[in-house]
Every structure is written in structure tokens, then in C-alpha cells.
Amino acid sequence: MTRAETDNAAFNTAYQAWAPLSGELFAQASTVIPGGAGSSARTAPFGWKPYPLFIAQGLGSRITDVDGHEYIDYLLGLGPMILGHRNPIVTEAVVNAIRDLGTCFGLPYELEIEAAQKVVDAVPGIEMVRFTNSGSEAVGSAIRISRAVTKRRLIIRFEGHYHGWQDTVYWSNHVDPVAAGDPNSPRPIPSGPGVPIELEQTLIVLSWNDPESFIRVMAERGHEVAAVITEPAVLNTGCIMPLPGYLELLRSETKKYGALLIFDEVITGFRFSRGGAQEWFGVTPDLTTLAKGLGGGFPVAAIGGSKEVMSIIAEGRYSHSGTYNANVIQCAAVSATMDILATPGIYERQRELGFRLANGLSAIANEVGIPVIVEGIGTAFQMWFSDKPIHNWREADKFANEEIFTRWYREMLQRGVLFHPNHLENLFVSLVHTDADIDKTLEAAQGALSAIAKNL
Ligand SMILES: Cc1ncc(COP(=O)(O)O)c(C=O)c1O
Structure with missing residues (x-):
């Protein structure tokens, strides 16, 4: 088995223990909904392996799955929840x-x-x-x-x-x-x-x-x-x-x-x-x-x-x-x-918050010796695991390390931070994420990136 195959097998076992009710609902959904989800973008070929989390509810910057885990949400419905859930x-x-x-x-x-x-x-x-x-x-x-x-x-x-x-x-x-x-x-x-x-x-x-x-x-x-x-x-x-x-x-x-x-x-x-x-x-x-x-x-x-x-x-x-x-x-x-x-200052504040997160992630990655390029404008960005800048699809395909990204997603998920598992998606920061959310995310990132660096 390759390193990725061993990792995947271990993750699948841990995930089934982490999200058993999602697993049951996924099996049930798959009998009446093709692929078990309403959009192919929510299925395993798009990164949600071995099956997608089923969500119980969202509120503000947080989302809770049916197994009772609350996550700081940077997926934000793939973008629309710019004001957080249930504004x-x-x-x-x-x-x-x-x-x-x-x-x-x-x-x-x-x-x-x-x-x-x-x-x-x-x-x-x-x-x-x-x-x-x-x-x-x-x-x-x-x-x-x-x-x-x-x-x-x-x-x-x-x-x-x-x-x-x-x-x-x-x-x-x-x-x-x-x-x-x-x-x-x-x-x-x-x-x-x-x-x-x-x-x-x-x-x-x-x-x-x-x-x-x-x-x-x-x-x-x-x-x-x-x-x-x-x-x-x-x-x-x-x-x-x-x-x-x-x-x-x-x-x-x-x-x-x-x-x-x-x-x-x-x-x-x-x-x-x-x-x-x-x-x-x-x-x-x-x-x-x-x-x-x-x-x-x-x-x-x-x-x-x-x-x-x-x-x-x-x-x-x-x-x-x-x-x-x-x-x-x-x-x-x-x-x-x-x-x-149109609330005065709302974008300035959230861009600053998002930049604090983006720069914080970059600093932690540097500290533990993982090359990353964080690109974006505060409220939407991606952390590329790459030592070269990426200007278009061909460069993303060549330079972005998908395997490390997958490990990053998995480490963060178990620490209560949710974003898209595919390195070709991104992180969204809503206009209701708070300083406390960013602090907690950076704390989780410290643990996640250190764990990845030890095993590179
Ligand atoms: C830039 C862009 N255009 C168009 C679409 C399609 O939008 P919808 O999924 O609402 O049909 C998307 C969806 O992600 C998108 O990102």
C-alpha cells in the first residue's frame, strides 16, 4: 500500500467512528437520491470521502453535524452564507x-x-x-x-x-x-x-x-x-x-x-x-x-x-x-x-479578520517548515501547499500538493474546523465570524500543521 492508501484506510475507519449517523443517513439517502446528496459537488468524487457529513443545523459561523460535532464553518454553503447561518x-x-x-x-x-x-x-x-x-x-x-x-x-x-x-x-x-x-x-x-x-x-x-x-x-x-x-x-x-x-x-x-x-x-x-x-x-x-x-x-x-x-x-x-x-x-x-x-466598516473589519487568519496560517506553516502560499482577500482565500506561486490552472495542477492538503483538511476536521476537502476549493470567512473563531482556528492549525510536519 502507498502512503496515501494507508492514510485513506486509517481515515475512513476513524471517520466511520466519528460520523456514524451521517453514515446511516448517507446509506438511506443513497436509496432515493443519486449519490446520496442533492448536488454531485457534495459527494465522494468531489472530496467528501468516504461520505459527506450530514448537517443538523447551522447558526452564525458554526455548523453542527448529526453526530453532534460543532465546527467553525469556512465552507459556508460553498459561499452563499456570507452573513452566517440563519441570519x-x-x-x-x-x-x-x-x-x-x-x-x-x-x-x-x-x-x-x-x-x-x-x-x-x-x-x-x-x-x-x-x-x-x-x-x-x-x-x-x-x-x-x-x-x-x-x-x-x-x-x-x-x-x-x-x-x-x-x-x-x-x-x-x-x-x-x-x-x-x-x-x-x-x-x-x-x-x-x-x-x-x-x-x-x-x-x-x-x-x-x-x-x-x-x-x-x-x-x-x-x-x-x-x-x-x-x-x-x-x-x-x-x-x-x-x-x-x-x-x-x-x-x-x-x-x-x-x-x-x-x-x-x-x-x-x-x-x-x-x-x-x-x-x-x-x-x-x-x-x-x-x-x-x-x-x-x-x-x-x-x-x-x-x-x-x-x-x-x-x-x-x-x-x-x-x-x-x-x-x-x-x-x-x-x-x-x-x-x-451597507453597514459602515463591515468589510474593512472582516477583511482584517480574514487576513489575520490567512497570515496566521501562513506563519504557523512557515514555523513548522511546510511551504505554503496563502492567496486571497481576507473573506475568501486558499492555503496552497506549494512553494511556487500559482497563476492559473496549469500551475495549480503542477505545483499544488493535494496529498498534504487532504491531510490538512482531515486534521482540522477532527479539531472542529470545517472547510472544503478539495484543495481546488477555498475558505470563506463570513461577515459574522469573530475574533474568537479566528483564535480557535489558529490554535487548531498549530496542532494540525505540527502533526503533518512530523509525518512529512
Ligand atoms: C463563478 C461561478 N459561476 C457560476 C456558478 C454556478 O452557480 P450555481 O451553482 O448557482 O448554478 C458557480 C458555482 O459555484 C460559480 O462559482
């Missing part, structure tokens, strides 16, 4: 709205204007907005709108980014470098079966943070490009920040060739700052997609943009529809969440 203000706003108004009218209503206005006020690139149900839906609309507006077909996207599960963008996320070939000109690879291969003709895939390949492709085919879609900071490959000037380059080149720039801010929206990554980096896209964070944990997404671009919907030249779009639950949640996010 009392948002919960009350939603409950009141359901009780006083209803849920779904098939017609507009006043609260919808309030929610839209607050999003427009918060996000620099959004002058008009439509609410929808999931990030994948919002991205689907952004792609189609960009094609309708420009009357062009080509979309440029980047390896290692994730833009949801729709056919048009479900390509080249954590792609096999051998299959994708030359990083200067990668081949688009569908992220799973069922995606029509013909769509390859509608895509150009590039390595992110690589100005040369982008400039070259725009010079060759810029006039055919409908849109460039990017996560403004990549939160779907751990955490990767844009190199200085890179987002500005995407902005200037898209303008030059009459293509639209789409910032997929499904994760970054409301995360680094209230106006999202576009405010933080000072680069304004034509279209923005939002989801996680927008409704303080309630299911809502949005597609927004300049008046010029959104006029295609306003004038009825493009039909953006959806039975559940802008339902009462969504608009009540958005309105209440936007109010909380």
Missing part, C-alpha cells in the same frame, strides 16, 4: 414577506424595485438588473445576451474557471493538461459527457493571467468574439488573484474589438467588498453575474449590466424569462442582505 434579520425579512405578501405572482411588485435598486447602488457595473434562481442560469443569460447584442458567436473563457453547468460554458474547468495540450493555445474540453461537442466551435479557451496568448487571440479573432467571460479572481481553482494589469487588459481589448466583458461574480460578488471584485480591482465589466452572497443564503442569482447592454431586454428584443425569477423570497432576502452589507 436573524434576513430570516425575519423573508418570513414576513412570505406571510404578508405571498411567494410568486407571475407579475411585478414593489419589493422587486427595492431589491433591484439596492443591487444597482452596490455594484459599479450594474445599472439594470434581473433576478433569477442560480448562478448557472445567470451565466446562461449573460452568454446569450452577449451573442444577441454583438451578433457574434465566439466566447472566450479560461481554463480552471467554473461558470456553472450549462452546455455553453461547461468546458475546461480542471481539465487534463495532456488532453488540452499546449497552454498557449489549449483545446476546449467538455467538463463531462452530454455536452454537444459541436459547441467547441463556439469557444476559445485560454490560460488565465497570460497576457500574450490573450492579446494574440484577440488580434487574430477579436472581431468574431461576442464576449470574454472570466472570474475576476479565480475562486474555482483554490484562489488565484489576477496579475496587476490583467483585468485592465481584458477590459481594454474587449472594448477595442467590440466584444463584451462578462465578470462572473457568482462567488466574488459582495465578497472582497460590497461592490464585488469589480469595485475591489476598479475594472467595470459590461455584464455581471451574481449569486452566492446576494441573498444572504437564500437561493437567488442575478444578471446585471450597463443600461446600454440591458436595453436589449428592456426593449423586448431579447426575452429573459423564468417563472421563479424575482420571486418574493428572493427579493426580500436581497433587500435585507443589501442593507446589512
Whole structure:
């Protein structure tokens, strides 16, 4: 047996003793729910081995599993619980709205204007907005709108980014470098079966943070490009920040060739700052997609943009529809969440708290002799087990040590700290995590990283 196989066997045995009720519920769930969970992202192939924890409840920055373990939660529902679990203000706003108004009218209503206005006020690139149900839906609309507006077909996207599960963008996320070939000109690879291969003709895939390949492709085919879609900071490959000037380059080149720039801010929206990554980096896209964070944990997404671009919907030249779009639950949640996010100083405080955690983790790792690179902006970051900086998917694939990360996740779990077991995800710090949470996490990290260092 390899070292990893021995570790896995020992962990599986310990996990079954740690989480027996989760094991029973998983077996039961697996009889009626494919894979035993409502999203494949919650199953073993995505890291939740040998089976996912079943959750009893969450409150604030804490989450409790059915076996009675409480964790400081840095998974945060994969991002949406930006205000922690069961935020009392948002919960009350939603409950009141359901009780006083209803849920779904098939017609507009006043609260919808309030929610839209607050999003427009918060996000620099959004002058008009439509609410929808999931990030994948919002991205689907952004792609189609960009094609309708420009009357062009080509979309440029980047390896290692994730833009949801729709056919048009479900390509080249954590792609096999051998299959994708030359990083200067990668081949688009569908992220799973069922995606029509013909769509390859509608895509150009590039390595992110690589100005040369982008400039070259725009010079060759810029006039055919409908849109460039990017996560403004990549939160779907751990955490990767844009190199200085890179987002500005995407902005200037898209303008030059009459293509639209789409910032997929499904994760970054409301995360680094209230106006999202576009405010933080000072680069304004034509279209923005939002989801996680927008409704303080309630299911809502949005597609927004300049008046010029959104006029295609306003004038009825493009039909953006959806039975559940802008339902009462969504608009009540958005309105209440936007109010909380406008609290003066809230982002400064939490970024500082998150940086204290990130820098503290980095210092402990250095002290025990484990090379790490902690990358991100306080409220969302990843600790890469790497001695080299990571700028895009190819470098993550080459340099990030998955085996050590897995041990890190396991050591922290048993010390009461939960984050995603996959090194290509990240840690989220909510706006309600406290100094005490950070102290306790750093104390756990001291034990975890020391244990790992002893066994390297
Ligand atoms: C950047 C980004 N875009 C789009 C999506 C898809 O959002 P949803 O899962 O709500 O469909 C995700 C989901 O993680 C995402 O991270």
C-alpha cells in the first residue's frame, strides 16, 4: 500500500467512528437520491470521502453535524452564507414577506424595485438588473445576451474557471493538461459527457493571467468574439488573484474589438467588498453575474449590466424569462442582505479578520517548515501547499500538493474546523465570524500543521 492508501484506510475507519449517523443517513439517502446528496459537488468524487457529513443545523459561523460535532464553518454553503447561518434579520425579512405578501405572482411588485435598486447602488457595473434562481442560469443569460447584442458567436473563457453547468460554458474547468495540450493555445474540453461537442466551435479557451496568448487571440479573432467571460479572481481553482494589469487588459481589448466583458461574480460578488471584485480591482465589466452572497443564503442569482447592454431586454428584443425569477423570497432576502452589507466598516473589519487568519496560517506553516502560499482577500482565500506561486490552472495542477492538503483538511476536521476537502476549493470567512473563531482556528492549525510536519 502507498502512503496515501494507508492514510485513506486509517481515515475512513476513524471517520466511520466519528460520523456514524451521517453514515446511516448517507446509506438511506443513497436509496432515493443519486449519490446520496442533492448536488454531485457534495459527494465522494468531489472530496467528501468516504461520505459527506450530514448537517443538523447551522447558526452564525458554526455548523453542527448529526453526530453532534460543532465546527467553525469556512465552507459556508460553498459561499452563499456570507452573513452566517440563519441570519436573524434576513430570516425575519423573508418570513414576513412570505406571510404578508405571498411567494410568486407571475407579475411585478414593489419589493422587486427595492431589491433591484439596492443591487444597482452596490455594484459599479450594474445599472439594470434581473433576478433569477442560480448562478448557472445567470451565466446562461449573460452568454446569450452577449451573442444577441454583438451578433457574434465566439466566447472566450479560461481554463480552471467554473461558470456553472450549462452546455455553453461547461468546458475546461480542471481539465487534463495532456488532453488540452499546449497552454498557449489549449483545446476546449467538455467538463463531462452530454455536452454537444459541436459547441467547441463556439469557444476559445485560454490560460488565465497570460497576457500574450490573450492579446494574440484577440488580434487574430477579436472581431468574431461576442464576449470574454472570466472570474475576476479565480475562486474555482483554490484562489488565484489576477496579475496587476490583467483585468485592465481584458477590459481594454474587449472594448477595442467590440466584444463584451462578462465578470462572473457568482462567488466574488459582495465578497472582497460590497461592490464585488469589480469595485475591489476598479475594472467595470459590461455584464455581471451574481449569486452566492446576494441573498444572504437564500437561493437567488442575478444578471446585471450597463443600461446600454440591458436595453436589449428592456426593449423586448431579447426575452429573459423564468417563472421563479424575482420571486418574493428572493427579493426580500436581497433587500435585507443589501442593507446589512451597507453597514459602515463591515468589510474593512472582516477583511482584517480574514487576513489575520490567512497570515496566521501562513506563519504557523512557515514555523513548522511546510511551504505554503496563502492567496486571497481576507473573506475568501486558499492555503496552497506549494512553494511556487500559482497563476492559473496549469500551475495549480503542477505545483499544488493535494496529498498534504487532504491531510490538512482531515486534521482540522477532527479539531472542529470545517472547510472544503478539495484543495481546488477555498475558505470563506463570513461577515459574522469573530475574533474568537479566528483564535480557535489558529490554535487548531498549530496542532494540525505540527502533526503533518512530523509525518512529512
Ligand atoms: C463563478 C461561478 N459561476 C457560476 C456558478 C454556478 O452557480 P450555481 O451553482 O448557482 O448554478 C458557480 C458555482 O459555484 C460559480 O462559482
